[in-house]
Amino acid sequence: xxxxxxADLADDALKMAMARRRPKRGCVHHSDHGSQYVSxxxxxxxxxxxxxPSMGSASSPWGNAATESLMGLIKxxxxxxxxFETREQAALEIFExxxxxxxxxxxxxxxxxxxxxxxxxxxxxxxxxxxx
Numbered sequence: 001x002x003x004x005x006x007a008d009l010a011d012d013a014l015k016m017a018m019a020r021r022r023p024k025r026g027c028v029h030h031s032d033h034g035s036q037y038v039s040x041x042x043x044x045x046x047x048x049x050x051x052x053p054s055m056g057s058a059s060s061p062w063g064n065a066a067t068e069s070l071m072g073l074i075k076x077x078x079x080x081x082x083x084f085e086t087r088e089q090a091a092l093e094i095f096e097x098x099x100x101x102x103x104x105x106x107x108x109x110x111x112x113x114x115x116x117x118x119x120x121x122x123x124x125x126x127x128x129x130x131x132x
Contacts, residue, residue, distance in 0.1 A: 001088075005034065028051065079094070
């Protein structure tokens with residue numbers, strides 16, 4: 001978490017996600033057209049990891065709808081619900097919300113009324129059967 005959205009922040013976030021999730025080559029990174037996402041730094045990290053960049057059409061309301069929905073929920077259910085004494089305290093609260101509630105419990109109509117964790121488990125299970 002940073003006070004400014006920079007290429008370094010986006011690159012660090014991608015590297016943390018790659019370390020945690022270990023995506024296979026061919027994975028796709030979808031983003032908007034922000035300068036931090038078209039930076040040479042992030043492009044280099046994606047190329048080296050075999051991750052393909054993806055961006056929706058400029059000014060399209062649908063390209064990042066799921067992310068925009070998540071950000072709205074975080075703001076309404078966590079960020080605006082209280083005042084944090086430090087940036088670190090806010091970051092921990094938001095991390096816990098995403099990991100404990102949003103990804104594990106909250107169901108999503110776009111995912112067939114499954115939580116992200118359930119959807120991914122089913123998708124990975126199906127992919128493993130297809131590869132075998």
